Amino acid sequence: MPCSKNWKKPMSTLEVRTPGHTYSIRIEKGLMSDLGRFLGPFNHGQKWVVFTHPGLYEQFGSEILTALEDSGFDIAFITMPEGEASKTIANVNRIYDQLLKQNCNRSTTFIAFGGGVVGDVTGFVASTFMRGVGYFQVPTTLLSMVDASVGGKTSVNLASGKNLVGTFYQPLGVLIDPDFLRTLPVREIVSGMAEILKCGAIRDKTFFRKTVKNLTHLIALMDQAPLIETIEAACAIKARIVSEDEKESGLRRILNFGHTIGHGIETALSKTGFRHGEAVAYGMLAAGYLSHRYGKLSSAEWNELREALWQLPLPALGRIDPDKVLAHIRHDKKYSHKQLNFVLLEELGRADISADISHAHIIEALNYLTRSIHKET
Ligand SMILES: NC(=O)c1ccc[n+]([C@@H]2O[C@H](COP(=O)([O-])OP(=O)(O)OC[C@H]3O[C@@H](n4cnc5c(N)ncnc54)[C@H](O)[C@@H]3O)[C@@H](O)[C@H]2O)c1
Ligand SMILES: [Zn+2]
Structure with missing residues (x-):
């Protein structure tokens, strides 16, 4: 405790x-x-x-x-x-x-x-x-x-x-x-917690693990000091990234981990009141899946990421229409020269941009989400 x-x-x-x-x-x-x-x-x-x-x-x-x-x-x-x-x-x-x-x-x-x-x-x-x-x-x-x-x-x-x-x-x-x-309603706390886990996942494995260990207490706002330290650590990660790359020409793009598919889900489900961080949590599951299947993320760390994200009390995703998600992804600012710049994890705490993720991969990741929801919830 x-x-x-x-x-x-x-x-x-x-x-x-x-x-x-x-x-x-x-x-x-x-x-x-x-x-x-x-x-x-x-x-x-x-x-x-x-x-x-x-x-x-x-x-x-x-x-x-x-x-x-x-x-x-x-x-x-x-x-x-x-x-x-x-x-x-x-x-x-x-x-x-x-x-x-x-x-x-x-x-x-x-x-x-x-x-x-x-x-x-x-x-x-x-x-x-x-x-x-x-x-x-x-x-x-x-x-x-x-x-x-x-x-x-x-x-x-x-x-x-x-x-x-x-x-x-x-x-x-x-x-x-x-x-x-x-x-603040608990759904909004969970939504913010997803972005905090993202900061750890892309930049700081120790912080990621510490947050996961305390997740239930943090979500319940049970203790002020750990909560403040968690907020501070997440802000510090973002502040360092922004200080290095204010206009997102390089490093800052890793903050978009989980956001390509996440934004697609968020927009496709906008009428259902899905929160930004909830959609990003699902986006991180999809991106984690692709990082393991097509990138360097080890089985052990993919399991760790997956289990951490499933600890969040997320609303059910329901049926997502891949075409709707892809339509939104086509307008995404992460496209450049007709190429999607997708953030993959190389390991927990280290992310990189990949140009190798295609629409077919995204559909595969969405299918993974639909399948796993029935297994894990
Ligand atoms: N500029 C950026 O870098 C950046 C990064 C991430 C997200 N965003 C954007 O932020 C938005 C999501 O922000 P959000 O999750 O804060 O949602 P939000 O601003 O919609 O706030 C969520 C809800 O909480 C209520 N609320 C706010 N403070 C409260 C409090 N103290 N007590 C009770 N209720 C309170 C609000 O009235 C609202 O209904 C999205 O539009 C997203 O695109 C921007
Ligand atoms: Zn976000």
Whole structure:
């Protein structure tokens, strides 16, 4: 049974160093009530706009307002509906109009307060409004704490696929308060945990094994210190990768492990409420299968990966139409020169890009998923 004595103090700061900009990720329990102090050095009397969902506004709006107004901030809120439906050009247009009505200008600073949806939209608007304004990420889901809020990828969706329009635009900082996770539904925790396992699988075998060992406790949010250390380790892996390759011309592509088939599944099943991380978990199973069958992943480590992912309480996949998944994969940004760049594991903790995975292989992996679901659930 994990014991918080063996874990570090629940507070830390990491740095993301990209060519144009260095910023920090601050991870601290209770940080929210001290927001004014953390953001104070960036407040020069300009207007601040907090982007969030109506539900999160109801839950935390007055706390944010108090924390910031007490420190002399000029604050406004803009809300957007929950879910992928907000990641559209139409929503972005509506937001531009609201910003103009509120007399926002180039000095206005944004705060993305929410999960990956709020983060992606806020980042996209920040990168384009008045040719770019500063923004902070205050992630409130596990997935956005360890993944979406770090690295500066912003995006909205098009009818033909997810994240097809976007920018690379780094935030001024990321503030992570694990206390937000207390109200997060367990499915969202599991979704974030899938991305955490991904970080270990592609970059750090020891971290992967430690996370797997504590998985049940981590999902149940049973102990703060291990949870914070896990968030920190996952953020550190992502921060290092992004610092080395901000614009995904090389190393950063390994973060897409599980995402080629995962995005295909996510889009094909979008109407069923499948979560991003849940689809990525299935995508990692499919990619792990291909890594073992056609790549270098040993039987022992493929079993280890498979057993870890099956520990996650994932919703049943049901029947997936391979043609639908392939249709989405064809629009994937991971295609270049008519070639699919697919992330395979060479071993746990080491990933590489392969140009050898064809549509036939993907159909084989989808068939594997359909077969194994009946065996393993
Ligand atoms: N930019 C990137 O690098 C990157 C990386 C990974 C994922 N993403 C994107 O992130 C999105 C998924 O993000 P997500 O998983 O955070 O989903 P999400 O933003 O849709 O949030 C999930 C749900 O949790 C609710 N919620 C948020 N915080 C809460 C809290 N503290 N308590 C209770 N409820 C809360 C939200 O209202 C929402 O209903 C996808 O659009 C994906 O494409 C982006
Ligand atoms: Zn992801």
